[in-house]
Amino acid sequence: MVSDTVSYTGRRIEVDALSAEARLVERAQAQDETAFEQIMNLYADRLYNYILRMVGNPADAEDLLQEAFLRAYQGLPSFDGRASLSTWLYRIATNLCIDHQRKRARRVQTVSYFAWEDEEGEPGEWEFPDTQTPNPMESALNRELQQVVEQAIGSLSPKLRTVLLLYDVENLSYEEIARVLNIPMGTVKSRLNHARGQIQKQVEAYLRGESK
Numbered sequence: 518m519v520s521d522t523v524s525y526t527g528r529r530i531e532v533d534a535l536s537a538e539a540r541l542v543e544r545a546q547a548q549d550e551t552a553f554e555q556i557m558n559l560y561a562d563r564l565y566n567y568i569l570r571m572v573g574n575p576a577d578a579e580d581l582l583q584e585a586f587l588r589a590y591q592g593l594p595s596f597d598g599r600a601s602l603s604t605w606l607y608r609i610a611t612n613l614c615i616d617h618q619r620k621r622a623r624r625v626q627t628v629s630y631f632a633w634e635d636e637e638g639e640p641g642e643w644e645f646p647d648t649q650t651p652n653p654m655e656s657a658l659n660r661e662l663q664q665v666v667e668q669a670i671g672s673l674s675p676k677l678r679t680v681l682l683l684y685d686v687e688n689l690s691y692e693e694i695a696r697v698l699n700i701p702m703g704t705v706k707s708r709l710n711h712a713r714g715q716i717q718k719q720v721e722a723y724l725r726g727e728s729k
Contacts, residue, residue: 538602546593553593557586560603563687564610570682571614573671581617585610600696607689608697611679618675662723669719677712684709 544552564585569578588609596605670678683689683697684705695702 539598542593542596542598542602546596553590556589556602560606561586563603564606567607567682567687568610568614570686571611571675571678572617577617581610581613585613588613601693604689604693604696607683607687607693608699611683611697615675615679662720665720665723666716669716672719673712673715677708677715680705680708681712681716 541552541555545556561582565578565582568581568585569575572578572581585606589606592609596602600608670681673681679698680694683694684691689697691702691705694705698705
C-alpha cells in the first residue's frame with residue numbers, strides 16, 4: 518500500500534508539473550513576457566551546460582544560448598505541445614550547436630564530462646577508479662585518465678557526441694533523444710553504443726601505454 522501511494526504521488530507530481538508548464542507556455546504564447554522569462558530561468562542553466570559541452574567554449578556557448586532562446590521566442594506561437602517544452606528547447610539548442618560546429622574548423626576544444634556509472638546490459642561502458650580517498654599518485658593518474666576521456670569525447674563526430682551528452686550527461690531517455698533529433702530510437706541506441714565504443718578504445722589504448 519505504501520509503495521502504491523508513493524507511486525501515485527510521484528505520478529501526480531509529474532502531471533502537476535506538466536500542467537504548470539503547459540500553462541506557462543500558454544501565457545508566453547499570449548505575449549506574456551514574464552512567462553517567457555520564467556521559461557528562460559527554468560532552462561537557462563541546463564541548456565547552457567549542454568551547449569558548453571557541445572562546443573567547448575564559454576563565449577560561444579553564451580552566444581548560442583541567447584540565440585536558442587531568441588529562436589524559441591520566435592517559434593513559440595507554432596509550438597503545439599506534442600513534444601515537451603524541454604525536448605523542443607533541446608532540439609533548438611542541438612541544431613544550433615551542430616550548425617556552429619559545421620562552420621568551425623575540425624578542431625574541437627575539450628569539453629567537460631563526468632564518467633557514467635556502469636549499467637548492467639549496456640555495452641561499451643567501463644568503471645573508473647574510485648577517487649574518494651586517492652593518494653597523490655592516484656590523483657595524477659585519474660586526472661590524466663579524465664583528460665583522455667575528455668579528448669576522446671571531443672574527437673567524436675557531432676552526431677555521436679550529441680547522443681552521448683544527451684543520454685549520459687543530460688539524462689534524457691532514448692525516446693526523448695529520438696524526439697529531439699528526429700531519428701528512430703534504434704538509431705539513438707546505435708549512435709550511443711558507437712560513441713561509447715570509440716571512447717573505450719582510446720581509454721584502453723591509454724591504459725596499454727599506446728596513446729600519444
